[in-house]
Amino acid sequence: MKKNFASRTAPLAIACLGILALSPACAVSARVPVAITIDDVPWVGPLAHGDSAVAATKRLLEKLRAHKATATAFVVCDRFVDKKTGSARRDEIMRLWTNAGHALGNHSARHKSLDGVTPEAWLDDVRRCDDALRPFAPSRHFRFPYLRQGKTPERRESARAGLAALDLKTAHVTIDIADWVLAAAYVAAKNRGDTDEQHAIVSAYVEYVVAAARRYRNMARTKVGRDIAHVALFHANALNADHFDKILAALGREGFSFVTLDRALADPVYAERDDYVGPIGLSWLYRIAPVSAKDWAWDEAQEAALSQRFPGSSSSTRTGVRINDELAARPLAPNVWVVTHERPTPSNSLVVRVADGTLVLVSTPFDAVATRAVIAWLKKTFPGAPVVAINSHHHFDGSGGNEALVAAGIPVYASDATAQLLSERGESMRRTIERLRPLDAAWIIPGHGLKFSRDLLDNTVRVVDKARLKQQ
Numbered sequence: 001m002k003k004n005f006a007s008r009t010a011p012l013a014i015a016c017l018g019i020l021a022l023s024p025a026c027a028v029s030a031r032v033p034v035a036i037t038i039d040d041v042p043w044v045g046p047l048a049h050g051d052s053a054v055a056a057t058k059r060l061l062e063k064l065r066a067h068k069a070t071a072t073a074f075v076v077c078d079r080f081v082d083k084k085t086g087s088a089r090r091d092e093i094m095r096l097w098t099n100a101g102h103a104l105g106n107h108s109a110r111h112k113s114l115d116g117v118t119p120e121a122w123l124d125d126v127r128r129c130d131d132a133l134r135p136f137a138p139s140r141h142f143r144f145p146y147l148r149q150g151k152t153p154e155r156r157e158s159a160r161a162g163l164a165a166l167d168l169k170t171a172h173v174t175i176d177i178a179d180w181v182l183a184a185a186y187v188a189a190k191n192r193g194d195t196d197e198q199h200a201i202v203s204a205y206v207e208y209v210v211a212a213a214r215r216y217r218n219m220a221r222t223k224v225g226r227d228i229a230h231v232a233l234f235h236a237n238a239l240n241a242d243h244f245d246k247i248l249a250a251l252g253r254e255g256f257s258f259v260t261l262d263r264a265l266a267d268p269v270y271a272e273r274d275d276y277v278g279p280i281g282l283s284w285l286y287r288i289a290p291v292s293a294k295d296w297a298w299d300e301a302q303e304a305a306l307s308q309r310f311p312g313s314s315s316s317t318r319t320g321v322r323i324n325d326e327l328a329a330r331p332l333a334p335n336v337w338v339v340t341h342e343r344p345t346p347s348n349s350l351v352v353r354v355a356d357g358t359l360v361l362v363s364t365p366f367d368a369v370a371t372r373a374v375i376a377w378l379k380k381t382f383p384g385a386p387v388v389a390i391n392s393h394h395h396f397d398g399s400g401g402n403e404a405l406v407a408a409g410i411p412v413y414a415s416d417a418t419a420q421l422l423s424e425r426g427e428s429m430r431r432t433i434e435r436l437r438p439l440d441a442a443w444i445i446p447g448h449g450l451k452f453s454r455d456l457l458d459n460t461v462r463v464v465d466k467a468r469l470k471q472q
């Protein structure tokens with residue numbers, strides 16, 4: 001497939017040079033340059049049991065070679081240096097990169113945020129990394145840790161002056177990829193031997209990179225009025241060591257061609273004025289005028305969705321997320337979340353992602369309003385996943401959100417006994433909860449669109465049990 005694609009598109013790209021480039025057909029087929037940059041070399045994040053940073057780096061380099069992509073590796077120079085013996089596995093890994101024909105860049109000695117230390121300490125880190133890189137004939141590119149370039153104009157200016165004095169040039173990023181969100185969950189799945197979860201993570205990763213590449217390409221067209229030479233940011237982590245070929249292939253299918261960082265940064269877009277001063281590390285396309293916080297809300301939503309869908313080891317995913325001010329979701333195990341509706345009194349629902357990707361919501365929050373919020377969260381976190389619901393029992397903490405489920409076209413299953421009790425007592429329960437707090441009318445609709453069948457319930461429960469057993 002890959003070979004066919006290359007031979008099919010290469011002549012088109014050549015035919016579009018010169019005057020032909022103005023024709024509409026060429027606008028479609030011309031390749032968009034992108035420079036691949038890999039941050040946090042020598043290594044960042046966990047490795048699977050038995051793996052090593054050296055072995056994983058070799059796998060990553062092999063994938064870059066296969067796709068003829070020359071990357072720039074941004075080194076965090078204090079990493080992998082044994083302070084006692086002075087021996088540096090860092091150097092071994094840097095040599096792997098340079099021997100394979102890739103460039104090295106400076107990512108500071110300790111990866112400190114510019115806003116997190118004094119300007120002097122921060123610049124000292126840059127200088128120390130410069131010294132450590134010198135024997136490897138590095139490029140003069142510098143990548144800001146976390147892409148943070150100073151939350152005040154003073155910080156920003158002092159950093160710029162310091163970099164200029166060292167003859168370092170900022171390696172801006174346009175396609176900012178949060179691959180680190182998935183790396184820990186990926187390694188955990190690998191260590192468990194959970195191939196389903198690994199596949200789910202990798203396909204979500206590829207989908208996300210494609211969506212991000214399209215988004216940034218469109219943003220360049222909107223803000224700059226043309227396709228630009230892009231710079232994509234990835235990390236030296238286990239996910240890329242094992243699957244970066246799929247990412248490079250996907251970028252190729254999206255119409256990108258790989259160029260060096262020097263070539264990409266020669267695009268005049270990188271000489272435009274930086275219009276953003278603030279605490280967030282941002283794509284260059286978000287930093288040039290007009291700056292709008294709405295732009296990076298997309299990236300934040302992607303990161304949140306991926307980290308909720310594939311909780312890794314970070315504390316924010318362990319402690320869970322707020323759906324709104326009265327609903328919280330917390331991962332219990334891979335593919336299992338508990339959703340707590342905190343008012344009028346804390347009550348739990350369970351979300352289980354079963355083997356075919358279907359989400360099973362067991363019990364609803366108390367009412368339709370909260371259930372709508374849970375449905376919206378599920379749709380955002382698990383795009384395209386089918387949802388089914390089970391009424392665990394006839395109380396409003398088991399079935400109170402049925403109206404919202406039915407309205408969203410979500411099949412609801414319950415036992416015959418629950419169906420019977422709902423039809424007998426549903427209306428009086430509805431009046432009870434109405435007294436406790438104001439609610440949408442008709443939050444319980446006995447028999448309305450619900451599939452009451454013992455068979456169905458038993459089958460669904462079995463599926464859930466199987467999925468849960470598999471996690472243990």
Ligand SMILES: [Zn+2]
Nearest residue numbers: 039040145146
């Ligand atoms: Zn970094």
Ligand SMILES: [Zn+2]
Nearest residue numbers: 395396397398
């Ligand atoms: Zn109950």
